[in-house]
Amino acid sequence: MIVGITARAAGTDAPVEQRFGRAPYFVFVDTETGKAESVENPLVDAAGGVGPRTVQIFSEHGATAVITGQVGGNAAKALEAGGIKAYAYRGSGSVADALAEYTAGNLQPLPLA
Amino acid sequence: MKIAIASGKGGTGKSTVAANLACTLSRTREVALVDCDVEEPNLHLFFPGSAVDVPVTTPVPEIDPARCTLCGECGKFCRFGALSVLKDRVLVFPHLCHSCGGCSLVCPQGAVREVPRTIGRVACSCPVPRLTLVSGILNEGEVQAPAVIRAAKMLAQGHPLILYDASPGIACPVIETLEGSDACILVTESTPFGLHDLRLAAEVVERIGIPAGVVINRSDGKDEETIEFCRERGLPVIMTIPFSREIAAVQNRGGLIAALLPGWEEWFAGLFEATVKIAGVSP
Numbered sequence: 247m248i249v250g251i252t253a254r255a256a257g258t259d260a261p262v263e264q265r266f267g268r269a270p271y272f273v274f275v276d277t278e279t280g281k282a283e284s285v286e287n288p289l290v291d292a293a294g295g296v297g298p299r300t301v302q303i304f305s306e307h308g309a310t311a312v313i314t315g316q317v318g319g320n321a322a323k324a325l326e327a328g329g330i331k332a333y334a335y336r337g338s339g340s341v342a343d344a345l346a347e348y349t350a351g352n353l354q355p356l357p358l359a
Numbered sequence: 360m361k362i363a364i365a366s367g368k369g370g371t372g373k374s375t376v377a378a379n380l381a382c383t384l385s386r387t388r389e390v391a392l393v394d395c396d397v398e399e400p401n402l403h404l405f406f407p408g409s410a411v412d413v414p415v416t417t418p419v420p421e422i423d424p425a426r427c428t429l430c431g432e433c434g435k436f437c438r439f440g441a442l443s444v445l446k447d448r449v450l451v452f453p454h455l456c457h458s459c460g461g462c463s464l465v466c467p468q469g470a471v472r473e474v475p476r477t478i479g480r481v482a483c484s485c486p487v488p489r490l491t492l493v494s495g496i497l498n499e500g501e502v503q504a505p506a507v508i509r510a511a512k513m514l515a516q517g518h519p520l521i522l523y524d525a526s527p528g529i530a531c532p533v534i535e536t537l538e539g540s541d542a543c544i545l546v547t548e549s550t551p552f553g554l555h556d557l558r559l560a561a562e563v564v565e566r567i568g569i570p571a572g573v574v575i576n577r578s579d580g581k582d583e584e585t586i587e588f589c590r591e592r593g594l595p596v597i598m599t600i601p602f603s604r605e606i607a608a609v610q611n612r613g614g615l616i617a618a619l620l621p622g623w624e625e626w627f628a629g630l631f632e633a634t635v636k637i638a639g640v641s642p
Contacts, residue, residue, distance in 0.1 A: 293438065294440065294455070295437075295439040295440020295441060295455040296440060297440065298441075298442075298443040298450065298452055298455070299434070299443070301443055301445075302431075302434050302443050302444055302445070305443075305444075305445050305446060306431070320452055323450070323452075324445070324450050327445055327448065328443070328446065328450075329446070
């Protein structure tokens with residue numbers, strides 16, 4: 247499966263970004279192969295409605311789970327509709343750290359509905 | 360003739376001036392008063408009466424799932440995030456939509472249809488003889504104030520004399536209100552805050568090209584700075600309303616000084632004459 251993590255920079259060593267739609271980067275990791283793809287967020291400076299548009303980016307990359315700090319109401323609605331689960335990571339670690347916590351089953355799901 | 364009443368700063372007395380001017384004019388002629396402060400309209404408090412409501416709608420997209428191929432073009436186009444193209448459906452967020460119509464243009468399948476969504480209403484009443492009150496009312500949680508202002512102005516269209524009461528500030532709702540006005544009355548107060556925002560408002564009317572005059576409200580008699588600014592900018596001061604307990608008492612009851620205090624009907628008639636002169640058009 248593919249997990250998308252909001253990050254402050256590219257790569258799995260980058261710190262996790264708490265904001266969802268305004269995160270500078272998204273790192274998509276394939277948990278089977280360990281392959282990671284970093285995508286620059288084109289919506290960082292967008293006027294509004296970034297939540298649902300970010301979900302669209304996650305959907306396009308085939309992500310079925312998201313790790314981030316928190317999500318807004320519109321993003322939650324789109325994640326729910328898109329069948330993408332969201333998990334909260336509130337630590338100050340890297341993308342790799344957050345993924346390890348997720349794999350170990352330590353992350354709480356974010357309420358979406 | 361169309362006269363807008365604006366200010367920049369909130370609470371300077373726009374509605375007071377608009378209501379008293381309307382009250383004065385209605386003694387001798389037909390006048391339409393349009394409340395363009397659609398987020399918090401309150402002119403009806405000066406002029407209570409039963410109103411007829413007309414809903415204001417704005418077009419939003421509706422997706423035909425039978426035609427949609429989930430190609431994603433609409434979602435990519437919408438800069439407001441009103442459309443999310445997911446794996447098996449398109450999610451529409453109507454309250455994020457700005458009704459530009461772009462999604463229906465870019466859809467290669469013709470799967471986007473526009474449907475009306477109610478965002479507010481316009482309340483029309485005739486509270487006193489010869490006065491038509493048209494109030495724009497934006498529903499709570501909505502952002503498209505200009506659409507409701509446009510509708511309110513359209514319903515007053517055709518009246519020979521129209522007053523537009525603007526919202527505070529200098530952003531889109533005020534620009535929408537000023538559009539098409541022959542003259543603007545800028546209401547200020549003799550405080551540093553009143554003057555600061557008068558500068559902004561004066562710049563806006565100048566850019567749009569609407570001739571304007573200034574009303575100084577709640578004057579404590581020390582208006583030198585405001586008067587100096589108006590002189591520099593070529594803005595005539597067309598009325599000064601003193602800071603007075605008597606005026607405040609009438610106002611606080613929702614009363615009109617033009618109707619209740621001696622002299623004010625004549626002074627507001629004078630304000631109208633001065634505004635007509637500024638506009639340079641026949642009233």
